[in-house]
Each structure stands twice: as C-alpha cells, then as structure tokens.
Amino acid sequence: MKTITVTIRTSIFLMIIFLVYQLAVTGIAQVFMPHKANGSLVYDGNNQLIGSELIGQTFVSPRYFHGRVSSIEYNAAASGTPNYAPSNPDLLERIQASVAEWKAANPDVPVNKLPVDLITNSGSGLDPDISPASARAQIPRISGLTGIPKETLEKLVTEHTDGRDLGLFGEERVNVLKLNMALSELLAK
Amino acid sequence: MTMISLAAIAVTLLIALLLARPAGLYIAQVFNYERTGLDRWFGWLEKPIYALGGIRKEDQSWKQYAMALLLSNSVMILLVYLIFRFQGMLPLNPGGIASMEPTLAFNTAISFMTNTNLQHYSGESGLSYLSQMVGIIFMMFTAPASALAGAIAFIRALSGKPLGNFFVDMIRCITRILLPVSFVLAVVFVAMGVPQTLEPAAVARTMEGAVQEIARGPVASFLSIKEFGNNGGGFFGVNSAHPFENPSGFSNFLQIVLMLLLPASLPFTYGKMVGNKKQGRVLFVSMLMMFVVLLGVSLTSENTGNPVINALGIQHAQGSMEGKEVRFGAAESALYSVVTTATETGSVNTMHDSLTPIGGLVAMGNMMLNTVFGGVGAGFINVLMYAMIAVFLSGLMVGRTPEFLGKKIEGKEMKLIAVTLIISPLLILLPTALALYAHPDTISNQGFHGLSQALYEFTSSAANNGSGFEGLGDATPFWNISTGIVMFIGRYFPVITMLAAAGSLAAKKSVPETAGTFRTDNILFGAVFIGAVLIVGALTFFPAVALGPIAEYLTLKP
Incomplete structure (x- = not known):
C-alpha cells in the first residue's frame, strides 16, 4: 500500500518536472533558434x-x-x-x-x-x-x-x-x- | 560502400567506446550511497522529490526491492493508461485527437513502461501533445531509471553490499544521469534542425500549388531521452527516418552514440562496484566482438543490395535503398539498425521490414541474444546471467562446484537461471505460432518474410526492443493484447528471478580463491561466455530464423 501511494505522489511530481524540462527546452529553442525550432x-x-x-x-x-x-x-x-x-x-x-x-x-x-x-x-x-x-x-x-x-x-x-x-x-x-x-x-x- | 562510410562508422563507434569507461565510473558514483560531491549539484532537485513523494532512504531486501519495482511500474502503467484513454477530453490537444481505444492504450502504456516502445499507433495522429509531453515522456524517464535501478541492485547483491532502495535509485538515475544529459542534448538537437514547438501542424502551399500539412511538435526534448534511455519510440510514425526526427548525418551520429552510451558503460560500472575491473573489461570486450561481427554481416548485406532489383540493370552502387533515406545511405542505416537492436533501443532510421533478409536477420538475432550490450539495465542483467551459465558449464567440464565472484552457484540459482532462459523462447515462439495460425490476414508480406514479420514482432516485444517489421497490421486487439502481455512478462520476469538469484548468492559465505578456482576475468572466460551465448541463445532460435530470413535470402539469391 505504501509503495502505491509513494509511486502516485512521486509520479505526479515527476510529471511536472518533465513538463518543465520540455517547456524550458521549448523556450530556449524558440528564443535562440526560432527558424529551426518551428520546422x-x-x-x-x-x-x-x-x-x-x-x-x-x-x-x-x-x-x-x-x-x-x-x-x-x-x-x-x-x-x-x-x-x-x-x-x-x-x-x-x-x-x-x-x-x-x-x-x-x-x-x-x-x-x-x-x-x-x-x-x-x-x-x-x-x-x-x-x-x-x-x-x-x-x-x-x-x-x-x-x-x-x-x-x-x-x-x-x-x-x-x-x-x-x-x-x-x-x-x-x-x-x-x-x-x-x-x-x-x-x-x- | 566507400572508405569514408567505413571511416564514419569507425569514428562513431570509437567515440562511443571511449566515452563508455568514464560514463561507467560516473554511474558507479551516482549509485554510491556515501556522500559525494554530486549531492551538492543535484540535492536541490532530489530533496523536494523525496519529501513530496514520501520516499525514505531505507535499505530493502531483494524481495522488497523487486516488489517496489514491479508495483510502482504497474501503478505508472495504470496512470498513463488513464491519460491515453481520456486524452480527447484533456487539455493540450490542439490537433483535436480522439481518446485511445482500450486495447491500444493497454499496449502503449505497457510498451513505454517496459522500455520497449513498440508503437501500434502513429505519433502524428494517435497522441495529443499532453499524452506525448506528460504520459510518454514520463515513462521514457522512469522506465530506463527502473531498469538501471534493478541492474544496480543486482550488482550490489553480487558484491555482497546491501541492495539499497528502489525509489532512491530510480530518482538518482533520473536527476543525476538522464535529465541533465537529455536537457543539453535536446538543445543540441534543435541546433541540428529538430523542431521544438507547441504550434500545431504548419500548412504550406507547395511549389506546384498543392496543400501540404506539415506535422511538428516538441520533438527535440523527446528525441534525446528516446535515444539516451534506450526507449526508441518515435515522435513521428516512422521514427528517426523522419527528417524532423533525424535531419542530418551529424544528428544520426549523435543518436547512435547516445544509444550505445549507457549499455556500453555498464560493464565498467559493474567492474568498479564488484571490485574486479578486469572482469568488467572481459565482458565488455566479449560483447564488442560479437557486435563487430554482426555489424560486418549487416553492412555487407545492405551494401550489396537486393539481387532482384540489381538484376534490372540500374545503377545500384548505393546498395539497398528501399525504405532508406538518402542522407544516411545504406552503410549508416545498417549501422543504426545493428546498434538499435543490440542496445534494445528500437528507434529506426530505416524500415526494418525492407532490410535485406540478412540485414533483418542480424537485427532479429541481436534481440534474440539480448546480450550484445543489451538495453540499459535489463540487458546487463541478462549478460550476467549468461556469465553465470558460462561459469556453470565450465564447472561441469572440470567437475568442480562453479563459483562466481567467490560465491558458489548451486541448484537454487541454476533453477532460477533455467526458468529465465526458457521464458524467452516461450514468449517469442509460442505466440508467433499462434499469430501465424489465427491471424495470417494481418501479415503484409507473403511467403517466408511473413513468418519473419510475426517472429520479429514478438522477439522485439520479449526483448523490450520496440522496433518492428512495420508492414504488419498490428493495430488490432489480438496484437495489442498479445504483445502487451509478452512485453510485461519479458520485462519483469527476468528482473525478479535474477534478483532472487543474486539475493540467494548474497546470503552465502564467500569461498576463498585458490589455484583451482576457475577465473572469470581472463580471455578463456570471455571465450566460454561467447560460446554460452551462441550455443544456448542462438541454437534455440535457429529453426525459426531458418524458416524466415534465411529461407527468404535463398529465394532472392541470383
């Protein structure tokens, strides 16, 4: 039971971290390399x-x-x-x-x-x-x-x-x- | 094949191999529980995760460790399954993509959690940005982190240390290895032309006046963890053959190095952690030798091309080009196909269904052996299993109780190894037979190649590779459910049995080394190890590949 709650709590926090990671890469890409970043x-x-x-x-x-x-x-x-x-x-x-x-x-x-x-x-x-x-x-x-x-x-x-x-x-x-x-x-x- | 292509391949491999040792030693340091300088760099991110997640740094027994791995991964599968099922109603869906049907969501969630990344959907039209950016990416980090944690626990047990804590290991792998490297390389990939945008598809009017819709998205941040974590699932349907997912020769080189990095570095991590660097080196060199031979076979075959097409009298110096991209050519496509199957990544820059029969055979063989480097973590556990088999066989030959790292390998461990060995052919051959019997309509290429298509799909699932002979009509409930089950068992069964074996070894007393001890860190052992892999691994599958790729090869021969 403890494993399940730890997993759910950790997962939600990790999902946020990975979303921030992608948004950060997007931000850097859009500011410094907009031509390439947009295809x-x-x-x-x-x-x-x-x-x-x-x-x-x-x-x-x-x-x-x-x-x-x-x-x-x-x-x-x-x-x-x-x-x-x-x-x-x-x-x-x-x-x-x-x-x-x-x-x-x-x-x-x-x-x-x-x-x-x-x-x-x-x-x-x-x-x-x-x-x-x-x-x-x-x-x-x-x-x-x-x-x-x-x-x-x-x-x-x-x-x-x-x-x-x-x-x-x-x-x-x-x-x-x-x-x-x-x-x-x-x-x- | 030109000399330049060969030089490019040599340089690519050399760079990957030179990086392997320092990377391996770094990984050993990451999983060293004593205070190190790394704590200062990553503590700020880890402490809140431990606190919010409720993770306590308690050592676990092998049973607790294995249960934590299995249970946490199962819960994650359920969480992401729910995201896929409801993506149509959730935010971040500019393309208006519908929710996934149950069997496909079942398959996809298991696929990404088991580091397989078999894809029965097409990224452009099957997943919303939310599913890609929250569901898929989350698993692309936690799956390799779970597998690497399992391998580290296994190594700790072999070296007689406490196993550690699964959650701490998983988090450390993410914060200290996967995330920093992925972040930097994602930016590098953008500089090479990989898109990173939240805008929906662009709509262009082509030079000849047709409307061309161009799918894009946050590809670069997906791509780096896809390769580095040996995940392999494509943002786009055709994976790294897509010009946005692999725009140039340079990006192709970088992807190959990334795929090799973790699997090739683990023997050095192992050598460092068990305190026998020579043994780590012997395993590394043995795997490298098998890799080079397989690569040579594939390169020769792809550069020769398809005899049936060559016979038409066209200019065929480029080799086999059906299903390949001009910017990579036959040579670097063959290299990619060998690396992606050896490391169980499963990304592709060429369509494996269209590989020459022998090129396809090498790809399949890599996955059947699953010891030519193997995927991050799980592959190395498999390698150590074969090392124990090698010790056992040698012990039988000289009539001594076999020993590995000073521990006697006895009946209990061998039983665990034997069931682990048997599970892989069962997972591959039985469902292949069932598919060929019950669902021949899903096979797109008839004749001997049809057998290869089904065989490849289950081999890829069982070995957690994820590439496919993609002509297969695999988006049906039968394929979704059957490969889903095969991926799940193929992943967790060996991890649990091998942790059990290691736990059993750890409980034993060390036997002092004498002149009569069979050494496991010299060339002889390397040779026995390769022999064990080839005899036990290859012979199991020989009849099946004889009916598939080998038979197809013979029909094409001029």
Whole structure:
C-alpha cells in the first residue's frame, strides 16, 4: 500500500518536472533558434509558406527535378512507407513500372545511369534529398524541356550538393526543394 | 560502400567506446550511497522529490526491492493508461485527437513502461501533445531509471553490499544521469534542425500549388531521452527516418552514440562496484566482438543490395535503398539498425521490414541474444546471467562446484537461471505460432518474410526492443493484447528471478580463491561466455530464423 501511494505522489511530481524540462527546452529553442525550432519553414518572395527545407514535396512537372518515390505522396501530416520486403512481388512490379516510366521520360539517359535511390521508396516517405547522381541523371530531360543549357544545370546541381557533415557523417545529397527553387528562379529570368 | 562510410562508422563507434569507461565510473558514483560531491549539484532537485513523494532512504531486501519495482511500474502503467484513454477530453490537444481505444492504450502504456516502445499507433495522429509531453515522456524517464535501478541492485547483491532502495535509485538515475544529459542534448538537437514547438501542424502551399500539412511538435526534448534511455519510440510514425526526427548525418551520429552510451558503460560500472575491473573489461570486450561481427554481416548485406532489383540493370552502387533515406545511405542505416537492436533501443532510421533478409536477420538475432550490450539495465542483467551459465558449464567440464565472484552457484540459482532462459523462447515462439495460425490476414508480406514479420514482432516485444517489421497490421486487439502481455512478462520476469538469484548468492559465505578456482576475468572466460551465448541463445532460435530470413535470402539469391 505504501509503495502505491509513494509511486502516485512521486509520479505526479515527476510529471511536472518533465513538463518543465520540455517547456524550458521549448523556450530556449524558440528564443535562440526560432527558424529551426518551428520546422525550418521556407517562404517564397510573397511571404507565402511553401514548405520545409527538411521535408520533401511532390514534383510532377517534368520541367522540375523529381524526388524519391513516396507511397504517401509526401503528405507530411503523416509519414510512412509500404514496408515492402525485398522478396515482395509488388516491390519488383513497382520498380519495373518506375524504370519503364524513366525510359519514356528520359530517352537520352540509359537505365544503367539511373541510380537506385530515385526509384525506391524512402523510409519516411518524406525524404527531402536525392543523391547527386540522381539529380545529374535528370539534367538532359530538364535541359531539353526548358532550354537551359546542360552546363548551367550541372553548375546548379553542384552548388546545391550538400557534403557529408564534418566531411564524414551521412552521404552527399541534393535537397530537391531548394534545387527546384533555384531552377524556378533561373526560369523566371 | 566507400572508405569514408567505413571511416564514419569507425569514428562513431570509437567515440562511443571511449566515452563508455568514464560514463561507467560516473554511474558507479551516482549509485554510491556515501556522500559525494554530486549531492551538492543535484540535492536541490532530489530533496523536494523525496519529501513530496514520501520516499525514505531505507535499505530493502531483494524481495522488497523487486516488489517496489514491479508495483510502482504497474501503478505508472495504470496512470498513463488513464491519460491515453481520456486524452480527447484533456487539455493540450490542439490537433483535436480522439481518446485511445482500450486495447491500444493497454499496449502503449505497457510498451513505454517496459522500455520497449513498440508503437501500434502513429505519433502524428494517435497522441495529443499532453499524452506525448506528460504520459510518454514520463515513462521514457522512469522506465530506463527502473531498469538501471534493478541492474544496480543486482550488482550490489553480487558484491555482497546491501541492495539499497528502489525509489532512491530510480530518482538518482533520473536527476543525476538522464535529465541533465537529455536537457543539453535536446538543445543540441534543435541546433541540428529538430523542431521544438507547441504550434500545431504548419500548412504550406507547395511549389506546384498543392496543400501540404506539415506535422511538428516538441520533438527535440523527446528525441534525446528516446535515444539516451534506450526507449526508441518515435515522435513521428516512422521514427528517426523522419527528417524532423533525424535531419542530418551529424544528428544520426549523435543518436547512435547516445544509444550505445549507457549499455556500453555498464560493464565498467559493474567492474568498479564488484571490485574486479578486469572482469568488467572481459565482458565488455566479449560483447564488442560479437557486435563487430554482426555489424560486418549487416553492412555487407545492405551494401550489396537486393539481387532482384540489381538484376534490372540500374545503377545500384548505393546498395539497398528501399525504405532508406538518402542522407544516411545504406552503410549508416545498417549501422543504426545493428546498434538499435543490440542496445534494445528500437528507434529506426530505416524500415526494418525492407532490410535485406540478412540485414533483418542480424537485427532479429541481436534481440534474440539480448546480450550484445543489451538495453540499459535489463540487458546487463541478462549478460550476467549468461556469465553465470558460462561459469556453470565450465564447472561441469572440470567437475568442480562453479563459483562466481567467490560465491558458489548451486541448484537454487541454476533453477532460477533455467526458468529465465526458457521464458524467452516461450514468449517469442509460442505466440508467433499462434499469430501465424489465427491471424495470417494481418501479415503484409507473403511467403517466408511473413513468418519473419510475426517472429520479429514478438522477439522485439520479449526483448523490450520496440522496433518492428512495420508492414504488419498490428493495430488490432489480438496484437495489442498479445504483445502487451509478452512485453510485461519479458520485462519483469527476468528482473525478479535474477534478483532472487543474486539475493540467494548474497546470503552465502564467500569461498576463498585458490589455484583451482576457475577465473572469470581472463580471455578463456570471455571465450566460454561467447560460446554460452551462441550455443544456448542462438541454437534455440535457429529453426525459426531458418524458416524466415534465411529461407527468404535463398529465394532472392541470383
């Protein structure tokens, strides 16, 4: 009986302490790092919220760089994947369809230049990045459709390639939203 | 896999291992009841907790200690269960989230109290901010604190000291270890891009004009204790694969170090507290060796990729990328999957259901063995149990009564160890068979992998890991109740039986060490220990994994 009352009294006090802990972290974060603390949100020239630099979004137009496959269509109210096992026939079918689609949209780039990250579903369904190779593989298509020279696009991709953290942790990657924002600026000129 | 990836992995592990010894010695000091310099730092917070909670610093017997642990944890489960059940009517619910149904609330409350963090709900839509900030976070601190307290009591008993007081140990673990580290690292995580806000989801209009709702919340303060306490439950549904919950290679590195820190430091705490540092080191090195071998296997498999996809002729130098994030790549995802299962954390930065069969096997194997570091506290108790089995086996081979730390291991202790050993395969294999027979409709991937899905779920529950092959349709009353029961027994049964064994050893007279004593602090003992883990642990589960991941591997082989 004593254990029960001690537990209840201690628990209530601990719950308050942990709530204070979280509010304190929130306070520090909001005062010193409001941009990051609120989700690294990105606004356009008219101060309209267009997304988060950490969260991927769907790009359908072939004139834009495309991100990874997302079974939830980048719905960031949730997160998720189809969780296909490597042996699942649906996985093979989906990838074969992606490859066929690639061939149709990118006749100049052979399939052996198509990196695997571009036709696989990310873990979160919200992956903001693609590999630099995946960005480069899309250059011929975008150049053909927009008339922007390949060299300019090449330069754009290089500029938007983020290195490994401290030169060590993580992989090289290109943020698709930021890349497309830069591309859209080029097009507007 | 590039050399840089390998270097990143090596640096990550090296930093975690270098921190293990000082952290282990610090933990030993935290649980030293004599007055230390730490009292001045933390007394101001502890004294009011003791006073308001009505905690008295009385030493407990092993029975009182075990009862306090079991009873207090059960009461906490009930308290949080009630919060989940009524979250729809309670404050701090800007998203207007409904109350949880009973079986899911039962499962979730047990899940977080047992340090498992199996999640049959999705954080974005299943929990109000109140449930996250009061219910879940509360358990994310008290669960590892309870487990670590149990392990410390176990070690005290082995070293012949009084067991101490459960509540004092739990509070000290929170105030002197978990809370300060979590606080600092939460701020560091915000600096890396992890959100910390009480605002509801942001609504954006994307570049192509679609509406995108972006869930966020107080993630950073959740994330640090999630990893450091080996909890593993995600703020978001996809856990640390979510860009908000793990934004960069750097945050990924930090999470891995945090997961390893407590489990890797406990052998040093143990060595210090029993006064045999060499033995602590031998256990540490043995675990590290098993870890490195398993990591190597997983890395090779994930970097090779899926043969069926590779055969399509695409560029597959990146390895297996289905269910993985570009910023981590195959190598650091494989590392994360091995660390999270070795330390029984259960957070994921890649979807384990989509791991290659051998990568999935390593994850499952880590949980089945539950001795490759193991979760904070409970894992180390398991490690010491295997150490006693190793001593017992050696004793049988040379025909002497086995001794451990100068105490004879006899019939009573071995009976307790034997029932503890048997409970884990029972908790895993029986319900797996039941699920496959009665609920095959909940399995999303057919064939051999389907068996792996059910097997993984119960292995993860019994080992209190909490990761899952998430394709499984597990938000049903059957899965909620069955895994809830498995998690509860998997947690408290071994703690109680092992405290009983330690209590029984403590009551015995010490036997003086002679030339004939089997030494438990040299390489030979390390080898016998690994042998015991592999023979007793691995063979139990071999038939099941042969039908699951190994069979799947063979079907994919080109």
